[in-house]
Amino acid sequence: MRNMNPVADKAKPAGATGVARAHESASKHVSGAATYVDDIVTPHGTLHAAVGYSRIARGHIRSLDLSGVRGSEGVIAVLEVADIPGHTDIGPVFPGDPLLTSDEIKYAGQPIFVVAAETELQARRAVTKAKIDYESREPLLDVTRALKEQSFVRPSHHLQRGDEKTAIEDAPLKLSAEQHVGGQEHFYLEGQAALAVPGEDGGMLVYSSTQHPSEVQKLVAEVLDVPANRITVDMRRMGGGFGGKETQGAPWACMAALLARKTGKAVKLRLPRCDDMPMTGKRHPFYNSYEIGFDLQGRLQGAKIVVTGNCGHSPDLSDAIVDRAMFHADNAYFIPHVSVDGHRCMTNTVSHTAFRGFGGPQGMMIIERAMDDIARAVGRDPLDVRKLNLYGGEGRNLTPYHQTVEHNALPELIDELEESSDYRKRRAEITEWNKTSRVLKRGLALTPVKFGISFTMPHLNQAGALVHIYTDGSIQVNHGGTEMGQGLHTKVVQIVAEALSVSIDEIQITATRTDKVPNTSPTAASSGTDLNGQAARNAALELKKRISECIAEQKGCALESVRFESGRIYWGESASEEESMSFPEAAQFAYFHRISLSATGYYRTPKIWYDREQAKGRPFFYFANGAAVSEVVIDTLTGEYRVLGVDILHDVGRSLNPAVDLGQIEGGFIQGMGWLTTEELQWNAEGLLTSNSPANYKIPAISDTPPRFNVALFERDNEEETVYHSKAVGEPPFMLAISVWSALRDAIASLADYHVSPALDTPATPERVLKAVMETRKSAQAGGQA
Incomplete structure (x- = not known):
């Protein structure tokens, strides 16, 4: 927003911004002095809560006997859905998220009742004494089946520019492919937590580990049936959120507040990790597909892209998340004729929710697969195909949702990174090395990021x-x-x-x-x-x-x-x-x-708008850009691999704090690498989450950090009038990790002299890499191309 204050910028800058300064709570973090919700000194007589939840994924409750729970040692109160004085559905945007249920079960982990006891251990022991008789049904877990049956939590959406069908038919070369992109557990270090302290006149002070205090205030007021001015939500800091506390922090605050109202005492509810993981939403798994037409050089002529989000049992934020996936299905590339369909499938799992990137990473994956596939089909370096298809000047700067790409830094940024990382030299060396290395194969990839900055729901800006x-x-x-x-x-x-x-x-x-x-x-x-x-x-x-x-x-x-x-x-x-x-x-x-x-x-935020009926607008104030080069080595006998080196050049505009920005880029990349390689969500046939602890869900460790990890900031002011011409840095670096996945595919493709483009769903675990190795060898021996 342009500053109209006549004295605003007359002063000489104090130099407070643009300087690498330590995090304001850094010393508290490392010394243990930082106060999180679980560290707050509680009022005398504070009770502790635990949640009783469903052990089946789909069905009904035939009978519920909580007499053993009520009679358990230390129990002061038990809360059921009938005890809620106000709203019982706390869906953040659309209905579908009952706080508690007494009848229908839609996922394993669905809360049924809550206990308040004198100690946390007593509360957790009490919930195990519930006797619940279920009528179980087969859960719907397969997103492709849900898509076929049109099992949706919200209507589908469609983007269109030009005539992609004719463009694909008339193109010299054509390809099609499908892709499964796995979800991700937030794994914040501080779990979900809330402390509710009752006050006068029906008031309530709620300490909540939440990214959205105003939403917690609204929902607590609604379940208590009081005006919002009676509720105050306080949040000093979280031990990580990543989107997992945007909507997912509200249920526990509501439950604590209801128990506090019922007992007249303060109530703390903190989910242990073994409950947190089954009960809270994840990054949406996606099922994507493309049909594309392109010329002999690899320039796209037309594309039909479909992105399908596995949303879980309710809408939550899935409408906006799938929208953002659709808005990023082009990533950095101009497609002359294009259509993008986005589906929101209902399955019997916990409702998936916001996660760093908010659907953007899942949408980018399909077009990045297409770039690699095109390169193998026309026999060119994937970087050359990517550069050929980048958004450019007049006539090549309109997105599928009809926003003009302005101030595009990517061509210059990619050229700079290509040179600073010695991409061409390393490409030649790796190609030669792979010819003589029988077991180990190396791969290299440079992938860009164009990420739109603004909430896709305009009123949130x-x-x-x-x-x-x-x-x-x-x-x-x-x-x-x-x-x-x-x-x-x-x-x-x-x-x-x-x-x-x-x-x-x-x-x-x-x-x-x-x-x-x-x-x-x-x-x-x-x-x-x-x-x-x-x-x-x-x-x-x-x-x-x-x-x-x-x-x-x-x-x-x-x-x-x-x-x-x-x-x-x-x-x-x-x-x-x-x-x-x-x-x-x-x-x-x-x-x-x-x-x-x-x-x-x-x-x-100025300038933004979107007409959903016309599927046209400017949903983003500006785009953040970046690019990464990743080098990997794989063992073709086991599928195991290592990331050898990463070079990143990322655009943050005029950096407000280079130290903080570099930390966000490094952390975002590593978290993205985990999403694409090691972090695998697994549900069994009954719909129970089996990747439910650190023992069976692997986030990246410090040993997974690439031994060579070079990160630099691209020095260019944001042309839009953001605060001191800076750019957002939280989410865009996450998608730089796509370069690791692309490098793995590159290494596998070397087994067929780069004529086969291997399919590799994510996370690209060693098992999936080994499967891709075997299929690529088979294709090479048959002389075909995938």
């Missing part, structure tokens, strides 16, 4: 902030974003310090609270700093304006002459001590002249 200046010159900041370890609070402090030209040491940031900044959006969609940072800056600039006007009036000088520089305020033509005062003196000066030193700030 707004934020508020509250800034106080006290008479001693210290500053307190509150905003609607939540800190989950990503450094949001650190950047907001830097932004406010820059706006007021003061030291960051003078600024204290406080817990996100619904009674300070109301009606907040979730901290998601990589928009935390874009929205909340700009809102905080606007509040700070308003205070700067008030102080400037006060000094100009009282000192009899021109408003334009008032300057904020390095903790002092100057007026007049000179820079003398006589015509200046310290920031604390200025705060006192303004206070004595009855100037308010508290201001709210507000920001809403």
Whole structure:
């Protein structure tokens, strides 16, 4: 948003932004002093809650006997669905998420009742004494069967530009393929947790580990049947969220609040990992397909793409997630004629939910497979095919949803990375090495990322902030974003310090609270700093304006002459001590002249819109870009592999904090690598999650970090007027890990002299890699091409 404040940017920058600074809670994190929900000192007599949930995936409850639960040692209260005074469905956007059930069962892990006891151990023991008689039915678990039966949680959506059918038919070469993309467990270090403390007049203070305090406030108010102004939600920090606490934190807060109302005592509910994993949603698994036509050089002529999300039992956020998958099914490539269909399938699993990238990674996977497949078909290096198909200038810059790709940095960024990573030299060396290495094969891939920044639901693209200046010159900041370890609070402090030209040491940031900044959006969609940072800056600039006007009036000088520089305020033509005062003196000066030193700030993202009926619009304010080169080696006898090296060049605009940004890029890449290689969700035939603990679900360890891991920031300001021309950094780096998967396919393809493009679903476990090796050898021996 263009700043209209006449004194806003007159001052010399304080240098608070653009500097590598430590995370504002870093010392607390490493020393154990950081307070999470489970660390809060609880009121005397606090009760502890545990949840009783379904052990079948589909069916009905014939009978429910909780007498043993009620009689268990230490039990104070038991809550069933009939005990809820208000709403019983807490679906975040669309209905379909009952807080508790007494009849229909839609997934294994569905909550049935909640217990409050004097200790956590007593509560957990009590829930095991429930006697539940089920009428079980065969669960629907296969997404392809759900698609065939049109078992949907929401209607399908369609994007169209041009005539893809004719373009494919007329193209010299054609290909088609299918692809299964696995889901992912959030595996935040801090599990789901809530503490509800009852207050006066039906009020409730709720501490919740949530990315969306305002949604928790709304839903707690609805289940208690009280106005929202009776509920205050407080959230200082999370031990990780990744999207898993955008909607998934609300049920436990609602249950704790209901038990607190029923007992009159504070209630804490913290899910142990063994309950958290079966009961909370995951990244959506996807089933994708393409039909494409292209010329002899590998340039796309037309494409029909279908992305199908396995949504689980309810809508949750699946409508927007599949939309974003559709919006990213083109990734970085212009397709002259294209259609994209997006389906939202219902299956009998926990309802899948937001996860870093929010559907974008799953959508990108199908077009990146197509790039590799085209390259094998025309006998070119996959990088050359990718570069040939990149969005370009006039006539090649319109997305399938009719947004123009502006300020495209990818051609320059890819060229720079290609050179800095020695891609061509390494490609030649690897090709030669593979000719003589019988067992071990190496692979190399460079893949780009074009990721749209904004919530796809337009009303969420707004934020508020509250800034106080006290008479001693210290500053307190509150905003609607939540800190989950990503450094949001650190950047907001830097932004406010820059706006007021003061030291960051003078600024204290406080817990996100619904009674300070109301009606907040979730901290998601990589928009935390874009929205909340700009809102905080606007509040700070308003205070700067008030102080400037006060000094100009009282000192009899021109408003334009008032300057904020390095903790002092100057007026007049000179820079003398006589015509200046310290920031604390200025705060006192303004206070004595009855100037308010508290201001709210507000920001809403400009330019964005989307007409769903026409499937046209500008859903994204801008695009974040990046590219990664990954090198792998595989053992063709076992399917085992290692990532040997990674080179990343990523676009964050004008970096607000290079240290935080580099950390986000590195962490996002490794988490994405885990999604595509080792992290495998598994349900058995009865619909029970069997990958339900760290013992049988493998996230990347420090030993999985590539031995050579080079990360650099692409230095170019964001052309759009974001906060100090920065770009979002939370989600886009996650998709850089697609280069690892592509490199694995490249290594396997060497077994057929790069004439076969192997199918490799994800996660690409050693078993799947070995299967692809065997199939590729078979195809090579038959002389065919896949």
